[in-house]
Amino acid sequence: MNNDIGELRKPEIRGPDRSPDRTGSIITAKDFSVYYWKKAAVSEVSFDIPARQVTAIIGPSGCGKSTFLRAINRMNDLIPGCTTSGLLSLGGQDLYSSKVDVVSLRKMVGMVFQKPNPFPKSIFDNVAYGPRIHGARDRGALSNIVRRSLERAALWDEVKGRLSDNALGLSGGQQQRLCIARAIAVEPKILLMDEPASALDPQSTSRIEDLIGELRREYTIVIVTHNMQQAARVSDMTAFFYEGDLIEFGETTQIFTNPTEKRTEDYITGRFG
Amino acid sequence: MLDGSFSTVGVIAIVLMFISLVILLGPIFARGFGAFVFKGTVEYRKLMLDKFGRGDRERIIAEVAGAAKTREPVYELMEQFRVELKEKDYDYRSRYGQPFKELEELVEDLFGPAPGSSMPVLVRGQYGQTRWDRANVKLGNILFIEEYDYSDSSKMGELVLVPRADLFAGTSLEPLFRLLESDIEKMMRPRTTVYWRFLFDGSYDSHFFGGIWPELLGTFYLAIGAMLFAVPLGVITAIYLAEYAGDSRFVSLLRTCISSLAGVPSIVFGLFGLAFFINAIHVSPSKSVLAGSFTLALLVLPTVIRASEEAIKAVPRSYKEGAMSLGAGKWRTVVTVILPAALPGILTSIIISLGRAAGETAPIIFTAAVSVGKPLALWETMSQPTPALPWNIYNLATEHEAVDEIRHVQYGMVVTLIVLVLLLNITAIVLRARISKKLRG
Numbered sequence: 001m002n003n004d005i006g007e008l009r010k011p012e013i014r015g016p017d018r019s020p021d022r023t024g025s026i027i028t029a030k031d032f033s034v035y036y037w038k039k040a041a042v043s044e045v046s047f048d049i050p051a052r053q054v055t056a057i058i059g060p061s062g063c064g065k066s067t068f069l070r071a072i073n074r075m076n077d078l079i080p081g082c083t084t085s086g087l088l089s090l091g092g093q094d095l096y097s098s099k100v101d102v103v104s105l106r107k108m109v110g111m112v113f114q115k116p117n118p119f120p121k122s123i124f125d126n127v128a129y130g131p132r133i134h135g136a137r138d139r140g141a142l143s144n145i146v147r148r149s150l151e152r153a154a155l156w157d158e159v160k161g162r163l164s165d166n167a168l169g170l171s172g173g174q175q176q177r178l179c180i181a182r183a184i185a186v187e188p189k190i191l192l193m194d195e196p197a198s199a200l201d202p203q204s205t206s207r208i209e210d211l212i213g214e215l216r217r218e219y220t221i222v223i224v225t226h227n228m229q230q231a232a233r234v235s236d237m238t239a240f241f242y243e244g245d246l247i248e249f250g251e252t253t254q255i256f257t258n259p260t261e262k263r264t265e266d267y268i269t270g271r272f273g
Numbered sequence: 274m275l276d277g278s279f280s281t282v283g284v285i286a287i288v289l290m291f292i293s294l295v296i297l298l299g300p301i302f303a304r305g306f307g308a309f310v311f312k313g314t315v316e317y318r319k320l321m322l323d324k325f326g327r328g329d330r331e332r333i334i335a336e337v338a339g340a341a342k343t344r345e346p347v348y349e350l351m352e353q354f355r356v357e358l359k360e361k362d363y364d365y366r367s368r369y370g371q372p373f374k375e376l377e378e379l380v381e382d383l384f385g386p387a388p389g390s391s392m393p394v395l396v397r398g399q400y401g402q403t404r405w406d407r408a409n410v411k412l413g414n415i416l417f418i419e420e421y422d423y424s425d426s427s428k429m430g431e432l433v434l435v436p437r438a439d440l441f442a443g444t445s446l447e448p449l450f451r452l453l454e455s456d457i458e459k460m461m462r463p464r465t466t467v468y469w470r471f472l473f474d475g476s477y478d479s480h481f482f483g484g485i486w487p488e489l490l491g492t493f494y495l496a497i498g499a500m501l502f503a504v505p506l507g508v509i510t511a512i513y514l515a516e517y518a519g520d521s522r523f524v525s526l527l528r529t530c531i532s533s534l535a536g537v538p539s540i541v542f543g544l545f546g547l548a549f550f551i552n553a554i555h556v557s558p559s560k561s562v563l564a565g566s567f568t569l570a571l572l573v574l575p576t577v578i579r580a581s582e583e584a585i586k587a588v589p590r591s592y593k594e595g596a597m598s599l600g601a602g603k604w605r606t607v608v609t610v611i612l613p614a615a616l617p618g619i620l621t622s623i624i625i626s627l628g629r630a631a632g633e634t635a636p637i638i639f640t641a642a643v644s645v646g647k648p649l650a651l652w653e654t655m656s657q658p659t660p661a662l663p664w665n666i667y668n669l670a671t672e673h674e675a676v677d678e679i680r681h682v683q684y685g686m687v688v689t690l691i692v693l694v695l696l697l698n699i700t701a702i703v704l705r706a707r708i709s710k711k712l713r714g
Contacts, residue, residue: 075598080519103600111598117591119610120712129609130599168713179595186599 026051026190026220027072031086034067034076041067044086045246047239054212054221056235056252058228060272063241065224069192071095072222073109074102090190107134110183114195116175118167118182123150123159126167126178130186145185152218153181154211173204180211184219191215193223197230209234228268232256240264301687308685312405313466315340316385320400320482325474336462343459344384346452351377351387354446372440376415383411384460396478397675403482405463407678412457416450471685479645480669480682487648488686491562491659492693494649495641496631498566499573503630504623506570507577511619512607514578515585535575540635542572547639562654565641565661572636573626580625584618585611614712617705624701628694634663644668662690 025048034042042064049055057065067076074095076082088095095105107130118126127146128136136142146163150156155177159170167178176196183191193212197205212221212234225231231238231252238255240247240263248261259265266272319337321327358366358373377387385401386392393399402408418437421430438450453460474484518524546568550556556564588611596606612619634642642664649657669683670676 073598075594078594078597103602106598106600113591113594113598115591117589117595119592119595120614129596129601133599133601133605133609166711166713182595182599 024051025049026091027222028089028092029068029087030089032068032071032088033085034064034071035083035085036079037081040244042071042241043244045241047246047249049220049222050237051220052216052218053236054216054223054234055237055239056231057222057224057239057241058226058231058267059241059247060267061226062243064244065241066194068241069194069222069224070111072190072192073106073111074100075111077102107186108188109190109192110186110188111192112176112179112183112194112196115199116172116179118170118175118178120166120168122164123167123170123178124163127181127185130182134186146181149181149185150178152184152215153177154207154214155181171204173200173207176200176204176208177211180208180215184215188219190220190222193221195224195226198226205230228256240267242267298691301684301691304680304684305688305691307406308471308681308688309469310465310467311681312463313468314401314403314405314408314461314463316401316461317403317466320403324396324477324482325470340460340462341388343456347380347384347449347460348387350446350449350452351380354444357445369441369444372437373446376437376446379411379415383408383415397481397678400482402461404681405461408457408461408463412453415453472689475648476645476682479673480665480679481675485662485665485682485686485689487646488660488662488665489689490648491642491646491661492631492663492690494562494654494659495565495569495637495661496627498562498654499569499630500623500627502567502570503573503577503626507574507622508581508612508619510574510578511581511585512612515582516603516607516611531575531578535579538635539572539633540638542568543636543639546571546636551640557656560639560641560643560658561656562641562649562659563656565637565658566654568636568640569630569633572633573630576626576629577622580622581615581619584615584622587618588614617708617712620708621701621705624697624704628697631697632663632690632694634667637661637664644672662686662693666690 027049029048030046031044032042032046033040033044045068057069059065070076071084071088072090072095076084084096090105090109093100119129121129124146127149128142131142131145136145147156147160150159155174158174159165159178167175170178176199180191180196197208200208209230212223215221216236223231223235235252237250238252239249240255240259240261242263248255248259248264250260255264256268259268315336318328318333322330322333354369354373358369381387381390381398383401385399402411416437417434418440420433420435422433423430425431436450438447441447441449468484471484472489473486475486476483514524514528518527546564550564550567551559551561556567592610592614593606596610597603601609641658642661643658644660644665646658646660649659666683666686669679669686673679
């Protein structure tokens with residue numbers, strides 16, 4: 001385990017995977033802005049997030065990275081006074097056009113939050129929640145989905161004997177993996193992670209990071225993080241946000257070893273933020 | 274220093290409250306207990322056999338006969354005096370006629386109708402005293418005359434008990450008093466009786482005998498009926514206010530209205546119920562359980578709304594976000610995640626409101642309550658009024674023609690109501706604890 005972390009610490013081990021099915025962008029932002037009551041939290045960012053890779057968004061507090069992340073599955077809709085301009089598209093479809101069905105969008109784009117937020121229900125019901133609202137009723141099929149999701153979230157072995165226990169009885173790290181299992185149970189294409197390990201202890205954090213490494217084979221992952229080592233360890237691409245602007249976007253190796261922008265370098269080397 | 278004195282004041286306040294609660298509830302419980310456990314006389318057993326068909330018929334008939342036998346000397350003495358009175362001169366008759374008549378009535382009060390006399394119409398006249406404590410009071414009335422001594426004009430008249438035997442001194446009736454005093458136990462045969470059916474018996478002759486089932490059932494009907502209307506309406510309103518309404522001026526006006534509604538005196542709700550539900554929209558031709566339930570529902574609605582809204586708002590935002598991020602719509606999020614998490618709070622508000630609805634008097638005076646009635650069948654609640662505990666407590670204590678005779682029924686009702694409300698509150702606490710524990714894992 002410790003060796004793994006040691007290896008993961010080296011940014012070099014993560015580079016963009018250029019195998020054929022991993023190329024091409026899935027999310028495209030073009031002059032995309034998000035406003036809270038006219039104040040821009042994200043202003044005119046343009047970049048492409050590649051499919052089936054891990055893209056990290058880094059930046060100091062209040063830089064708009066979480067706002068951008070939550071724009072992708074339109075969670076910002078819940079916040080009064082939040083509006084957008086420009087284009088944010090998913091697989092070529094404008095996310096903010098009136099034709100978009102938010103329910104099916106969120107089925108396609110799962111989300112894991114900063115603080116583990118399992119529902120006060122059983123472990124089984126937590127994972128089955130998504131499939132159920134999308135129409136799964138058959139108990140056998142649900143059991144399969146729950147098992148597969150928990151396995152993929154590397155939680156199955158720890159909870160298989162007590163699926164009917166309350167999820168709030170799990171440890172913080174287990175709860176967060178449960179939330180990941182809950183998100184992937186609806187078979188999303190994209191997983192958004194909003195500082196998924198910031199509320200966890202180092203060991204749980206490394207398990208979550210391992211899990212991200214596993215999941216990148218199947219999902220496009222966008223992760224917001226405060227922790228630059230984490231971004232370096234887990235991501236293929238990195239975007240650096242500062243005060244609502246996208247300063248630099250590129251391969252993680254390049255951003256961390258040879259940033260083109262002075263501000264990126266300053267932030268990464270810890271001169272501010 | 275300040276902290277210390279502050280907590281001292283707090284502790285003193287709590288102790289004072291506890292003491293006053295004990296002082297208040299202690300006597301109520303002690304007296305209310307007397308409705309359930311008391312010394313019943315032979316008359317009580319006779320009544321139970323006649324009216325409810327309870328008890329061993331043979332034994333009770335034998336007991337009644339035995340008691341009648343011990344009472345015979347009393348009636349013989351009285352018959353002898355009656356004859357004597359007829360034979361004596363006018364002076365004698367005018368001296369003893371009226372006191373004797375009074376005595377005859379008092380004896381009838383104690384033992385029931387004399388053998389051979391005609392049966393009174395009212396049930397209360399058909400039996401003697403069924404309770405030993407009341408029998409002793411009646412015996413006291415026979416043995417002593419209450420007179421007031423006004424000799425000292427500077428003071429209030431002082432109560433003096435004059436033995437009635439003095440009145441009849443030297444007549445053939447004189448031994449009667451000693452006989453009554455010494456043999457009253459044989460004549461009444463008091464025996465400790467447990468009457469738990471007090472809760473489930475109908476009453477006879479406006480609560481002279483029997484239990485309080487019509488009142489208890491009426492209270493249940495009214496309280497449950499009120500919740501049937503108040504809970505769906507209240508919880509849906511709370512969901513609207515907490516999740517859908519936003520923060521417009523109209524909504525804050527709405528909230529203010531709901532808060533002020535909670536402060537409206539309950540008698541006003543009662544009058545409103547009469548004016549609106551009965552006179553204006555005619556939910557029933559006159560007072561009915563239905564109209565009373567509507568009125569009580571209005572009364573508890575603000576409480577249900579406010580408490581449910583608070584409970585819903587206290588659900589962590591992250592639950593809602595989690596559900597929405599999985600594609601749940603707003604309504605589904607409310608139903609599957611928010612309501613279950615808010616359930617302990619909502620349930621508490623419901624049960625406390627239930628207790629309030631069960632105990633309210635003023636709203637049902639004009640809309641649902643009558644002083645005497647039969648237990649209603651479910652469908653009759655749509656059109657019939659019902660007796661109910663809170664109203665009947667008031668009614669028996671103030672408007673009954675023989676308040677003193679039925680104290681035990683009043684206290685029995687009070688205790689029943691208190692225990693009912695207490696039980697509801699305990700249920701609320703237990704239920705809340707259990708659900709919260711289940712939610713917390």
